[in-house]
Amino acid sequence: MKHQLIRVLLPGPLRQHFDYLLDTQLDPVLNGDPLLSASQASIDDSAATPHQVKLIGLRVLAPFGRGKRTGIITALPDSTDCPPEKLKFAQLIDSQPAMTDSLQRLCLWAANYYHHPAGDVLFHALPILLRKGQPNQLPQTIHWQLTERGKKVSLNVVKRAKKQLEVMQQLHNLMQQEQPDSPVSQTIDEQLLRPAGQSRQPLLALEEKGWIESIERPAALDLPEEAPSSALTLSEEQQFAVDSINAKTQSEDKDKGHFAAFLLEGVTGSGKTEVYLQAIETVVAQGKQALVLVPEIGLTPQTLQRFRARFRQPVVVLHSGLTDTARLRAWQAASNGEAAVIIGTRSAIFTPMQSPGLIIVDEEHDNSYKQMEGFRYHARDLAVVRARMEKVPVVLGSATPALESLHNANTDRYQLLKLTHRASDAKEPTKILLDIRSCHLNAGLSPTMRDKIRRTLESNQQVLLFLNRRGFSPVLMCHDCGWLAQCPSCDAKMALHQNPHRLHCHHCDNQRRLPETCPDCKSENMVPVGLGTERLEQELAQTFDDWPVLRVDRDSTRKKGSLDKILQQINAGEPMILLGTQMLAKGHHFPKVTLVGILDVDGAFFSGDFRAGEKLAQLVTQVAGRAGRGELAGEVCLQSRQPEHPQLQGLLKQGYNSWAQQELELREQALLPPFSHMAMLRAEAINADSAKKILQPMADCLKQISSGSLMQMGPLAAPMEKRANRYRQQLLIQADDRRSLHQAMAILLNQPWLQPANSRYRWSIDIDPQDLY
């Protein structure tokens, strides 16, 4: 067969596929007939023809409209609907699939589940360089290895040339480490032998002597220099957890593990990471790979170091801070099996693995796993789907599991593994509610709180204060007439910032100078109203002027490296006040902090979203875990105007899990997730009416096709209707079971009258929305 028909998906919002022809004789990538060779048939797919095995997953360069695009082959159809005169030839880019079968299956599953165009999903899963059609080759660098003569030469001969000796020592060490099953190669990347611009001279001299030679090889991954650190002794609970996971990763028939989902619910400091590490060791020892997902900011150098220090095999990282080249390199290492452990944030769930063995999702409750625009997937949920497809176990770990996950554990879809003891025997911090209704607040602090802060500082310990409001004050008001600084583009007040001295809208990034006089009454009496982190910082510095105050929020950490610097200062351990937004609550441990204050509990609790309580409970529990480790007992104080609120009381008295179980009962009564399922349709346009006109026909259509099995709310104006000069409407769909919701949405999206989103009328679909606005 000379002209193979291929079905291709292209990036972009197009919901269709496109068929092309492939010239199997002339395509330069195929030079010869690998298509027909039986040896190309993969082991796991005996039913497929050799063609399918070989071509599916390869990228092509395809003529499209007036230009060319990168596409991915997803099928080899026998015939096509496309009229023959339109059918064009595409050219192969890859000789090896850029995407494994199972990964492509995951993408297509996700595209279907989230109702997002498949081509877009597929390309989302690829590193940017591959999206652009760059070759999927390992970047080659120069490596050095010993020649046969070089292996025999005594190091004494060269001991006078210090640099040369170092090189020879490194290469000889490598030779001695040689083990049959070890992945350690016998060559060293020149970049490692000659760090940061040192001379090549020693290398050339050794080459001249005939002791070493250079070869081109894929660039080195960072490998640990030291012997791996040893495993820690496990508690009984930890051991049980590790054994349970191992039971699924180890199996008689070597090749295949088993799917199983575990919820590892471990209080802060109970050693979840050690459980991960030991479970991974089992997997890596079988030559398989582990994928570890971490929250956006959870990838601290300490955590990474801990993983790197544990394994002889390469540990690669995939996060948003990498350059395109570095990201491709890590992705390739995962894909070709060089990397044994892959650690990454949300999008790393799409990393291909040569031989997957285990998937871990750390801090599985974290919101950063849900993408909030474009392709709105949830990486934790996809992790479970992927684990099932790859037939490997998945471990979801958290001190404060999402209610969805707890519900899955309650209903035996997940196996619950509990770690109830803090490893270091540290005492549970005490939690106190401070009633701020009847007392005078100064700098947002009740007298009791101020008192506690002072005492903590005086005993040389650190204080951590949470205030989830950036800037100096959330509002600027005219004292005389009540005028408020409003954002011209949003239905929101502009926040006052000190540095630079500006009004700033947090919703659209609008910035402007402060008016010197009130625009309405010309009064000069403009007053900041409310408390933000900048203002709190100032006032704390005055009140507690013997101690430093460190502010950690998006504004104070904007510059690269400044967060690290602040964290270093904190870890130096001097008594001080740390004050910050949510940023501080995640991932960091502050052993010297013994007092934690949460200043605006109520704001979070009554925000209208049904998940607000869950978010707050998680925050409180997470920060409580940060306070006091070792011998110092911690204390957590919550300021509230509703201290008698039963939810709040329950959380403090009984802890997260029993709070969560009660909350689950409430959700069940109210038929809220996880006892029902939601989809949110959002639309925005230049005026409120057009936005509504996008959603109204959708609402009508859904009403018709659902025959009462769906509940609809809307279309309604979003809680903040105008944002960045666009008016926003939303339509919330709720159903008892997933299937009818999914079907209804699929039918809706198939309606011919439905026009795709464009720059004028934007709309989007969000399955399992995280926020209801």
Added chain:
DNA sequence: AGCACGCCGACT
């Protein structure tokens, strides 16, 4: 998404 084509208002 891009990109062309095409049809109306307002400018040298």
Added chain:
DNA sequence: GTCGGCGTGCTC
């Protein structure tokens, strides 16, 4: 008379 606004439709 043209220039350019963006609505509409197509891309294998």
